[in-house]
Amino acid sequence: MSSTPGAATQPFAGRLVSRTVEIDDPGPLLDLLPDPSTDGAGLTAWLRRGEGIVGWGVAASIRTRGARRFDDAVEWWRDVAATAVVRDEIGVPGSGLVCLGSFGFADEPGDSVLVVPRVVVGRRGDRAWVTLVGDDELTAAPPIAPQPAPRAPGGVVFTDGDVDGAEWEAIVARAVARINDGELEKVVMARDLVATTDEPLDVRWPLRRLGETYGMCWTFHVDGLFGATPELLVRRERGLVTSRVLAGTIRRTGDDDRDLALAATLARSSKDLEEHEYAVRSVAEALAPHCTSMNVPEAPFVLHLPNVMHLATDVAG
Secondary structure, eight states: OOOOTTOOOSOOOSOOEEEEEEEOOOSOGGGGOOOTTTTOTTOEEEEETTEEEEEESOSEEEEEOSTTHHHHHHHHHHHHHHHOEEEESSOSBTBSSOOEEEOOSSSSSSOEEEEEOSEEEEEETTEEEEEEEESSSOOOOOOOOOOOOOOOOOOEEEEEOSSOHHHHHHHHHHHHHHHHTTSOSOOOOOOOEEEEESSOOOTHHHHHHHHHHOTTSEEEEETTEEEEESOEEEEEETTEEEEEEEEEEEEOOSOHHHHHHHHHHHHHOHHHHHHHHHHHHHHHHHHGGGOSSOBOOSSOEEEEOSSEEEEEEEEEO
16 A cells, blocks of 8 residues: 555554344434443444444544545555455344544545444344454453433533634635636535533533434534534445435524425525535536436425525435
8 A cells, every 4th residue: 555644554454353143122322322431432323313323442443644545545444344254144234344434625634534343233224233343253242221321511612713703704705706706616615613611522412412403314423523414425225326415505493384485485596506506416427427327306305404404406326
């Protein structure tokens, strides 16, 4: 593997043994995550509507950065998967040997990471399972049971990050000017805020809140990065690739009748429809070379979330 400064680029030298067995319904998956300050190092999660996987412990991992962060991660995972001994009694997406990752949008700064959890508990439909991963023959599965509720962090205070409010307004104004001048077609902008809590943050607390409040979203956690997103970049299952595209947003008011009227306004908004069409076209063009056929709906639907509504399109191929 080629050398990238700051990246873990050595081929995987060990051999993992993975065993997946079916279990009784364990209850809410996020409630199973152990205390990260004791035996819960390496907590991971990916679930929606109560289905998905949670994990803890680290059987193997890699950190990469720079222009080859994706290539280095792919090569490492191929090494891991090629040498692993996998015993899977379930055979559904999420069972067997799995890894979870997070990657930076830009080459610098910061690390990207892939993690193979030591313990994974999953649910899909009416089936549930536990996967144990180690570097030798495996022992019996640890007790799988709901954990005590995590302690709330108390008060939270938000302050400016690298960009304050006035600077942010100036940045947005420059972006709008460049669009008007024809230099840009679309730009996705974001600014950071710093949250300070009264008590140390147990990540299980926001994860449970996100899972309960945003059940239609994918709640996730990897290496300190957590959130809940309604957007799915890409999913591949049995030869079918799907991508949920979101672009065009309006905030909800809490009044059902008014929100329905706002949803209709969003669905007719020329500005939002143009933005959405651009995003859908970019995804379809990226997927087309890898698909024998494509299904791109002509019009989006309105996705209703607790706090906002999005124009949404599911692209498949």
